[in-house]
Amino acid sequence: xxxxxxxxxxxxxxxxxxxxxxxxxxxxxxxxxxxxxxxxxxxxxxxxxxxxxxxxxxxxxxxxxxxxxxxxxxxxxxxx
Numbered sequence: 001x002x003x004x005x006x007x008x009x010x011x012x013x014x015x016x017x018x019x020x021x022x023x024x025x026x027x028x029x030x031x032x033x034x035x036x037x038x039x040x041x042x043x044x045x046x047x048x049x050x051x052x053x054x055x056x057x058x059x060x061x062x063x064x065x066x067x068x069x070x071x072x073x074x075x076x077x078x079x080x
Contacts, residue, residue: 001060002030005049009036013075032073035064 002025006012013033019026039045052060068074 001057003049003052003060005045007042009033010075010078013078017075033075034068034071034073036074 004012013031015021016025016031019031025031037045037048039048052063055063064071
């Protein structure tokens with residue numbers, strides 16, 4: 001499970017799906033979007049990212065399943 005921050009979600013998913021950036025996501029094949037949150041202010045997004053990274057795995061699973069209980073790739077119909 002990967003938690004990250006971006007100012008362009010569609011571009012970031014393109015990078016992950018095409019393994020354009022080396023690191024955790026390309027190494028482990030993490031390229032599906034299960035959940036995202038939108039923030040107007042970057043400081044709020046950074047604060048939330050740090051909070052989520054400190055959560056245990058089950059809390060993250062529960063958060064995803066509140067809105068995406070079938071674990072569908074939310075970016076699957078975007079053009080890559």
